[in-house]
Amino acid sequence: MVLLRFAPSPTGALHLGGLRTALYNHLFAKKHGGKWILRIEDTDAARYVPTAVDGIRNALAWAGLPHDFGPGADGPHGPYFQSERLDLYHLYTRKLLESGHAYRCFCSPDKLAATREKLARTGSNATYDKSCLHLTEEEVARRVRAGERSIVRLNDDNLPDRASPTDIVFGILRDAHASLPTDPVLLKSDLFPTYHLASVVDDHEMGITHVLRGEEWLPSLPLHLDLYSCLGIKPPLFAHLPILLNPNGTKMSKRNGDVSVLDFMRRGWEPEGVLNWLALAGWGVHHENGRASPTGTSSTQPPDSTTLMTLPELIDQFDLSSLTHRRNVLDPAKLAYLNKHHLMRSWQSEQGIAFQARRVHDVVKAAFPHSLYTNVEYITRVISVLQGRITNLHDVPTLAPFFFVDLDYDLPEAHSMKRGLSADDYDHVLRRVILQLESSSPSTQSDIAIFLHDACEKTGLKSKVFMTALRHALSGMKAGPSLPEIIDVLGTERTAERLKVALSAHKTSNSKEK
Helix, strand or coil, X not given: CCEEEECCCCCCCCEHHHHHHXXXXXXXXXXXXXXXXXXXXXXXXXXXXXXXXXXHHHHHHHHCCCCCEECCECCCCCCCEHHHCHHHHHHHHHHHHHCCCEEEECCCHHHHHHHHHHHHHCCCCCCCCCHHHHCCHHHHHHHHHCCCXXXXXXXXXXXXXXXXXXXXXXXXXXXXXXXXXXXXXXXCCCCCECHHHHHHHHHHHCCCCEEEEEHHHHHHHHHHHHHHHHHCCCCCEEEEECCEECCCCCECCCCCCCCEHHHHHHCCCCHHHHHHHHHCCCECCCCCCCCCCCCCCCCCCCCCCCCCCCHHHHHHHCCHHHECCCCEECCHHHHHHHHHHHHHHHCCCXXXXXXXHHHHHHHHHHHCCCCCCCCHHHHHHHHHHHCCCCCCHHHHHHHCHHHCCCCCCCCHHHHHHHCCCCHHHHHHHHHHHHHHHHHCCCCCHXXXXXXXXXXXXXXXXXXXXXXXXXXXXXXXXXXXXXXXXHHHHHCHHHHHHHHHHHHHHHHHHHHHHC
């Protein structure tokens, strides 16, 4: 069975690059009838953040990416925290020591730093002089019994032959051993493994068939393949995902404080929109040669970066061989486009609009804490007339504040709208509509449109003048829903009251000018 793993470190909030890695693991597993594990790589005690695991799980739950096995979903591969698997790493370390593929190093941090400086001055690419490699077994045993602190290093002078590295995304790779540290550390002096040893051991013990991880681990692939070879175990297939970049071209990173998934949750972005955006960042190219296919099949025409796709559609069309080699900038404009259209898709039924109204209810309440018009049913009606204008649900308060609170006619936009209207025309329009509302109460948008047409004709004014005056009085904003839609949401009684307030403000303004 195809089995993958998403293995974040609990060193902070999950960021977009991590979410995309989890998404691709989910897509590949479901595409091929497999499963995926959430594994917590918590071996770096100095950088551990106690709340990070809950944050990662909450972000994955928000995105609709449930793991098959892991914390909260027990299975046959546990434990799922690396800090609870130390005995396993020590067992594999002993195997490497006994086979001569690894050795103990007793050099202090100060001595190691001095050695690196000395080697650098001589122009050597080495990072360690291998001095502890030549210790006798008796000397090593004596120093261990004496309680001296040590680390365990891979002996890169004693590596088995193996095939060149191959990657599903990047194809056949150059075996870049020269870029690796000399005799890389496998087990630290605190008896915790490095990422290299722990990931190799866990991927083997858990039966991982495919490893999908960030491109930043590509330079470590030769080392990991060396470890598999030294241990005599079969490696999984690897796919390294091109790095995501911020709009300014910098690499996204938790350490740099770049936006986290939590930021997108708080800002009201749709999980479907975010997943769609991340999935298509760098997905959409064909490669003729040099690619290792995980399935032996080629993809159909890949989607472009703004194709609207649901999670089931992403699963159906996902193909690792269609990923670009290039690093990809996450364009916020594409997220806005995709988010808007996912919202519009969700509004194809009244139930969908009501669901979104419940989601944005707290945001509206916070924006207008003293408003009497912030219940879910009312917000549902507001969303119904704002469809097509909303890019993000959190836009609702700023797109149409006039639905929730009384207007401030002294705002610059309201002043600008009224500037082209004569005082008499403005007064005439508002009085005519108030008069007709007192004798008529249109109940549908269609009836309201007929009502407004009739009122306009009775004023004898041009339609543009009539509509501008009325829009100013009811919304104070140049853009927005149609007047029939505004009146329908406000209701005829509230509309009449607002027109009277506008008329009073108009009189006060005229008096001040005179």
